[in-house]
Amino acid sequence: MPPTPRPVGLSRRGFLGATAVTLAATACAPSTGGGSAPSTGGRLRAAFAGGGAQEVLDPHQVSLFVDAARAKALYDKLADQGSDMAVVPRLAESWEPGPDLTTWRVRLREATFHDGSPVRAADVLYSYARILDPEQGHRAKSDLAPIDIEASHAVDERTIEFVLHHPFAEFSNILAAFGAYIVPEGATQFDTPVGSGPFSFVSFEPGRNFVVRRFDDYWEGAPRLDELEIVVSNEESARINALLGGQVDYAHDISATTARAQQGEDSVNLVSSPNSNMMGFAMKLDRPPFDDLRVRQAMFALCDRRELVDTVLSGEGSVGNDLFGKGFKYYAADIAQRERDLDTARRLLREAGAENLPVTLETADVAAGFPEAASVFADQMRAAGIDATVNQRNPDTYWADTLDGGHLSVNRSGAMPIGSHISQRLLSDSPTNVTKWQREEFDALYTKLQSTADETERAGYYERMQRQLHEEGGYLIWGFANWIVATGAQVRGVEQAPANTLDWARFDKVWLE
Template sequence: MPPLTPTGGTTRRRFLQIGTALAGSAALAACSSGPAAPAVGTPRPGGTLRAAFAGSGATETLDPHTQNLYAELARAKMLYDKLAEYGSDLSVVPRLAERFEPSADQTRWRVPLRAARFHDGRPVRAADVLASYARILGPTPGMRGRSGLATLDLPNCRAIDDRTVEFALKAPYAEFPNATAALGTAIVPEGATDFDRAPVGSGPFRFESFEPGRRFRVVRNPEYWEGAPLLDAVELLVSNDEAARVNALLGRQVEYAHDLSPTTAAGYADRVVVTRLPRSSMQSLAMKVDRPPFDRPEVRQAMYAMVDREEMVRTLLAGSGTVGNDLYGKGFRYYADDIPQRTYDPDRARALVRAAGLEGVRIPLDTAAAGSGMVEAASVLRDQAARVGLTLDVVTGNASTYYSDVRDEGVLAVYRSGALPIESHISQRLLSTSATNFTQWRRPAFDALYAQAQATGDDTARTGLYRQMQQQLHDDGGFLVWGFSDFLVGSDPRVGGIDPTAPANTLDWARFDRVWLA
């Protein structure tokens, strides 16, 4: 487990002593004088913010096209820009793109670019955009944005001039701007290769140093196209141990701790500022529908019926979330909230388990400390399964490589996801061609509905097609979505500028160019 690496003269030994001394101090909440309040007053320049995130150890990279974990996304956001980002309501917000201009048939999109510059002084050109997308769509494995950009007819895309790109698409794509806001679609200089030692982007901070699994440091970019950050520098430190992150915050080794559990947040609310980021994370199980036993619809139906969603939300989210209905994107555009809520039905689950001959069969359930509450969720699910005669063996894997490990291996895994538009969730995870298809859901009829939706310019008609897709997923899909949790971030009371309305993965989440220190 990679430790946090403190700076400013504090030794690793002393840091661990601080963590040990404070590990049991949740009892202090009983003496709380009320919740801590964030900094108020006029934002002021200067200072270094130290932020603690969960990491992925020695395998970490600064390549913005292969990012997966929140720490990697936060680093990429500091160094790079995309053509667009998701706003707090999951609508598209143009960034390097000034706007998006579709043709009448949705097969060509013209995009004028802002007057932005890379950290080495070169202007961001249409050629850089095309080269970035060509790299994402190229042969290198693990390119996160590949599925969303797969509709590009790259040979026929062109730079009209240095500040205007025209994208040609293989098929109509009514929501093409979503693809440019997807994870892993950052714009890098044409010919860029050295991402870990000398990364160059157009983002609000410039690279200074990087130690994989330990420390990352950037400094203010005074020429940022949207205005220079207030902070002089940001240091991002990593640990997969939530207690280490919060204890570093309590010991003033960091000023920002990402991804706190509800229990931790409640226990220290008198000493740190807790910011609740709404609708940030889908909490679920991923069942591989292409292999036993979850290749049988009745087994998936047994799983749907055996999960007590109310208990899961009450026990694991402690009031910081809401019950799910086995569909992604509750509250987002296109969400099919008219589909009846799945209810806890242990008698039906027990009957289906018996009929499937699964009594006494041991099924591995993968989990890891890759996010707060994931190991605990596996334990609760194991106990709920036992009530209906199903035996789940919890297998705790490597937190640093968990998502890549369970993407293709295993049969059942604890899974969570940050906020994305429903269209992006489908294109990235549920099409036959999706690169991150954790459930191995591949249905040509489903793919055809998605293609029809993207060729449909009328919003009402497109909404109806998304409703059909979600009904298929609700009836027969591989994601068992038991809840949606708010994301909890802890910060020192001296920190101002954290946006409380921004779900994870959106523009204003972990946006340190807007943060300041009192």
């Protein structure tokens, strides 16, 4: 059936003009499970922060959470990460290593694309070759780098033998890599995309809205919804007010302060996934002042992580220790927790000749807590003698602007294995290396751990790399936030799940009462 007409795009002015409802007058409920048996039908409208008019539907260019949500609706990966970071089969029903870990054989399940054609080994090989194209900056390229795509081949229509450049014990993480979606062989244009995901394409207007409808032949079973619409608004207040005013049914990325204001009521449901969102500041190591290790160490010392967690997250999270992946496998929990030490920070700044150092901290209202984190941390820097200024960037271009520009920026990340975080953000050629951390010895350690079958030895490499990052790196990771989404009371089936994992944004499992 044709899509039901809806207003496209969601702006703060449009939201607030359409509703006079305030947070204080709104109700909420603790979860979206329970209720009556699942029903089918209807259109769910979900509001996400977006990337502006330059957004595309190429699944290999995913960067923002809204990109991932759209890609998940249209496409599948061979595997995905569960909430505990364990790899879960998706289009791949199995994978088995060769005797020396330099080959892996992957067997595909029976699945079809939206045009009715089967998902074949040739589609997988084409998709991975496209991601690995050296002329492109596709997000998953560094994760797939161990694959020798020229030597890899189809054994039959549903079986691929992947040949690797070196032994790789954690091969399943490749299959689950962020952005490693499977597209039909030969696909180059994505104006009317064809995938094998739970929804098929209807329409897309960059920076405004995206509409898909149920794909009845989805291999895991047809979604319960008739249609899904994703609309874009970069301001959290606009997203929550759209939910309160009935313009949307699902508001992504809600702050703890907003959530707390609604606890104990009934018209809005909240789903919180503990400690699933890394919160931090990114210092660029390739330019002054943060090319000086003493200045970076002063920043680590002056930061009051507990104040940031209590203020920005309203206490709904845990303190970080300048390392990604707290609680995940291979996390270096034995490294002593940093505490605020203003005397040490001032001494290091004096030694670096950086007293009264002018520093601009970039931020934007692109995610819950970003402006607040910048304000709190700027005050902390000033207490150590730094002349801190906060620069509010354009939300539509913030991530592109701060990837290569500026010196210090508010940063965050959803959940992923620690190895994937390293691959995507900390190798010399990583596509989203915002801190510009480039160390040959660090890259070499990552190659070694990939090739190491022994679990204990591999854990040792991870610890060495994290100790180096803790002492010398450019990520000041102050906390881990609970991931919160809000829905209307009529929405059911939204599960607790860290962002970027399998059960996050699983709109094919959601229904409307």
